[in-house]
Amino acid sequence: MRSRLTRKAAGLVALALLALGGLAALGVYVTSEEPSWYARLRYPLEYEHIIASHAENYEIDGALLAALIYRESKFDSEAVSSSGAIGLMQLLPTTADGIAQFTGGGEFVRDDLYDAEINVRYGSFYLRRLLMKYQGLELALAAYNAGQANVDEWIVEESGIVYPETREYVRDVVRLSAVYRRAYGSRLGDEVETVGIATEP
Numbered sequence: 001m002r003s004r005l006t007r008k009a010a011g012l013v014a015l016a017l018l019a020l021g022g023l024a025a026l027g028v029y030v031t032s033e034e035p036s037w038y039a040r041l042r043y044p045l046e047y048e049h050i051i052a053s054h055a056e057n058y059e060i061d062g063a064l065l066a067a068l069i070y071r072e073s074k075f076d077s078e079a080v081s082s083s084g085a086i087g088l089m090q091l092l093p094t095t096a097d098g099i100a101q102f103t104g105g106g107e108f109v110r111d112d113l114y115d116a117e118i119n120v121r122y123g124s125f126y127l128r129r130l131l132m133k134y135q136g137l138e139l140a141l142a143a144y145n146a147g148q149a150n151v152d153e154w155i156v157e158e159s160g161i162v163y164p165e166t167r168e169y170v171r172d173v174v175r176l177s178a179v180y181r182r183a184y185g186s187r188l189g190d191e192v193e194t195v196g197i198a199t200e201p
């Protein structure tokens with residue numbers, strides 16, 4: 001009797017997962033009401049100690065960092081984009097080389113970006129600089145996605161974020177940061193206000 005009940009319960013859980021997965025496939029996402037166990041299932045977390053450590057070092061919310069990594073590479077440290085961006089946080093080698101020179105890492109080579117610790121350290125440094133420069137989360141994320149030159153031009157022209165894909169990117173990362181905070185909580189460190197940062201790291 002107990003085994004039949006267990007199988008029935010397992011079947012109900014499977015049906016619930018299929019239903020939720022079907023909604024996600026249709027582009028329907030439940031956010032504030034999404035149960036944390038399903039959020040953890042749908043949005044995995046890897047390299048959490050590296051993320052939490054660099055989030056603390058650079059005063060960035062760990063959930064924001066995890067969300068950005070998920071959006072950029074889905075935690076694939078070997079990911080390479082069509083534009084040549086590499087690793088977890090999808091950094092261009094030229095950007096990473098500049099960060100390395102600025103932070104004293106003069107021995108940087110391209111393959112370093114496949115190292116999760118280095119990639120997240122450089123990506124966190126870069127995101128922190130963008131947050132400082134633009135004094136706001138949305139523009140910082142837009143610059144991470146579309147480049148600083150484009151965002152600077154949009155600011156001068158007062159046009160808002162011009163690229164639809166960048167608007168979608170910003171929305172996704174903001175939404176996912178709330179999901180990661182709710183799903184993983186203190187595993188990503190303390191929640192940190194990342195808007196309006198005015199101090200040097």
